[in-house]
Structures are given as C-alpha cells and as structure tokens.
Amino acid sequence: MPSPFDVLQVDPDADEETVHRAYRRRVKEVHPDQGGSAREFQLVQSAYETIVDGSADSWYETNGTDEPATAAESAPEPERDPNVYVEYLDYEAVVANGWELGDDELFRKARRAGLAEESYGSFEVEPGDYLLEAAEEQGFDWPFSCRGGACANCAVLVVDGALEMTVDNVLSDELVAQGIQLSCIGTPVTDDLQVVYNVKDLPGLEELQLPSRMN
Numbered sequence: 001m002p003s004p005f006d007v008l009q010v011d012p013d014a015d016e017e018t019v020h021r022a023y024r025r026r027v028k029e030v031h032p033d034q035g036g037s038a039r040e041f042q043l044v045q046s047a048y049e050t051i052v053d054g055s056a057d058s059w060y061e062t063n064g065t066d067e068p069a070t071a072a073e074s075a076p077e078p079e080r081d082p083n084v085y086v087e088y089l090d091y092e093a094v095v096a097n098g099w100e101l102g103d104d105e106l107f108r109k110a111r112r113a114g115l116a117e118e119s120y121g122s123f124e125v126e127p128g129d130y131l132l133e134a135a136e137e138q139g140f141d142w143p144f145s146c147r148g149g150a151c152a153n154c155a156v157l158v159v160d161g162a163l164e165m166t167v168d169n170v171l172s173d174e175l176v177a178q179g180i181q182l183s184c185i186g187t188p189v190t191d192d193l194q195v196v197y198n199v200k201d202l203p204g205l206e207e208l209q210l211p212s213r214m215n
C-alpha cells in the first residue's frame, strides 16, 4: 500500500507548503471530472489529511514500513505543469482576522482559517496570461477600473514569486519595491505565486485609484 507521501509524490520531509501544493496538483490529476476515479480522489484526500494531521508516523506503524521511502525512490518524477500556481488572499480577510501583511506565516494562517473561496484559495494561470483576467475566468470579482496600468484599483501585494508588468504604469519605484504590482497588466513569471489582492486602500495606493468598475 503506498504511503501518504507516495500518494502525494512528495518526500517525507517536505515542508507544509510543498505538501499543500502537491495536494492541489494531485487532486486535479485524479479528480473524477478529469478522468480519475473516486477511489483515487479519496486516497489523495486521505493522504493529505494524514500528513497535515501529523499522523503519518502512526500510518507507518500500522502498515509495518520502518523507513518511509523517499518520493524519488518510490515514484516517477511528476511532469512539470507549465501553468503558474497562484495562491491568493483577500486583504479584507487579513484585516478582519487581525493578521499582518509582513507576517511570514500569513498564508499558513489563511490555509487553516477556513475562509470562503473568494477570500482565500488557489488557481492556475496559463503562461503569458494576466493575473486579473485569470482570476475573473475563475469567477472572481477582483477590483479594477482602467485595465491598462493607469490606476491602482487592481493592485496586489506579491508575497512570493514574481509578477511582471507589461506596460508603463502609475506605480512608484518605492511601491514596486514593496511588492505592489498591478494585476490587470501583470503576468506571473514564476512557477508559484502568492498574492494578497484588494490592497488598493493601502498607503500610497488610495490616491491612485479611479472610480471602480464591476464586471
């Protein structure tokens, strides 16, 4: 029987974020709507819960394997997904929960807080696509106005990874250095990206806003 780590195709010493990303990828791969089976889907869910609960050690005791095999030994290297994995968090949820933007544990806290999907979650962006459009394709109503780099309504704070803006824009070098980017003209250029969206009211951005528009 494959171990929880084998099921998620991660090393037994993988950190929580790596496990979380592997879970998201595996869930997509084995989802019944994507050609997987309900059994595989449950197996992946159960493996994730076992690892996150910290009960993987008892799994080995029960199943009689002394040393967990590393993912490299036990599973073929997964094919690299060309899409960018984006994890997002609504700034309103940051404020409502009393969290700080500079907190290294911010996304870890968000993952465990049971937030609604519009406040926290993840989606994939195809190479070259704009972040705002990708969010809208998922059905989300992220703030925007001009859609051309001339306001700060669509601003996001990049916490991890990188977003490249494709045209001139209104942001000062100082704001960009703080991690502020515009999602309407921003394309993710790293494999993974963590952003806090809806940061348009942060100092330095409020005065750059235009009247908001809705889809």
Ligand code: FES
Pocket: 143, 144, 145, 146, 147, 148, 149, 150, 151, 152, 153, 154, 155, 182, 183, 184, 185
């Ligand atoms: S909506 Fe105005 S810069 Fe993005």
